[in-house]
Amino acid sequence: MDAGSSGGGSRTLSRGLTVLSALGTDPEGLTVAQLADRTGLDRAVLYRLLTTLCEEGLAVRDNDSLRFRLGVALVALGAGAARGLPVRRHARPGMRALMEQCREAVCLAVRDRDHAVVVDRVEPPGRSARIGYHVGLRHPLDRGAHGKAVLGSLEDGDPALAAFESASPELPNGYAVAEGDLEGGIVGVAAPIREADGTVAASVGIVAPATRLPDAGALGPSVRALADEVSRRLADGESRAGSAARRTEHAGDGAGDGRGTGNAAVPVRPRQT
Template sequence: MAASSRPSDTEGGSQTLERGLAVLVELGAGPRGLTTAEVAAACGLHRSITHRLLVSLTRSGFAVRDAEGRFTVGPAALDLAERAGRGLPRLRDVAEPVLHRLAVEIDATASLVEVVGDAAVTTLVAEPPTHGPRFSYRLGNRDPLDRGAGGLAALASGPERAGEPARVAAVRETGHITTCAELNPGAYAVAAPLPGWPVRAAVNVVASHEEVLSTALEPVLRAAREITAALS
């Protein structure tokens, strides 16, 4: 008697992958966000299986979860779709060499901040080559969106949305923001939004000396213009 094939191995396919893609498609049809239970019902999956798939999609950036537990399509999926449709470069690939040059020029830590769900997430970090005390951001660091230069500037890179902090409108108008000790004592920050990309993002610089607010402003704006110019 021939052994029957498991569903996950039928015709060389992967049932888990197919389920994950079905969940991702369902998230794309619900721009206001879906709960685990709603996704499970829509896809005809057990809730525990749906939960594991959503966790994997969130870890890889293909889904994001807000404070209320609702899931939406994440920046990785949006980035992939945008590049496939328009032949765009990948934001982090474009930003990396620009941020390294910026860190060297101003002798301070530069980073790329992206909005992921309800947080400002550091997705690239460039350290200056010199030694000495400095503020450094860990890759994957998460900060609130309602304070701190990076998160506010990243929000300003996209159109106005309901519930955003009042200061974001001013950042859109000026094209930059400076802050002092909003997230860390003694930290001075300068950030500029990166409009036009499929994810909300910003160039962010943090230092321990107040002079950075003036000396780094033009280099940060120049870096933001260079990254944005890659879209053309």
């Protein structure tokens, strides 16, 4: 086995991703000593990995503080990943409509195992109070309205449930409300979005200062309606994709006898003698 591989994958790549994940936990950056504590990797290994990550723009080094932090190259990668998410495409129009209704930030978060990751946010211009629930933020499912909306909708036996000691939150009205979980003075209300097969893939909702949204639950029905609409759009998109695939398959089956697309049989005129 290659010295740089472990099992079926690359050990070096795995270590590099571990370093990036650690750097992502602290916007101020981490020293090599701190990275060694958090990752368990040898300092010599870390220096080699960090050299490559910096060369590729995935990490940067502050010469004054000797700290490393995530590089701007990851911004482009993250933006590309977010743009490619079907749930973002289907949710965007409704998010804008809900934002116009409530005049507060509307955010979309997708599930990543036992965490939620914010992938989109729309907000009205001119709002003086800013909130920290920004695109790229990653947090456990038991924190915040978006996380709790997903956690409270998981099926029994889902591996993510084992990661949390407390019971999954109840969603009697189909949405979750949370205040101060991730940021003091901030309240959120969110509802789960389901894939075509019924699995919970994401959550969408409103995040705002509690002083501007004293009764967040009052917006719960509107948030739930948006989540249900996005779920329907995802199911319809999956259904159309499946139908198109079946049509293509059937067309290919008939290609040999002239029934396939692009290979129509040409009638042969009888030779005249």
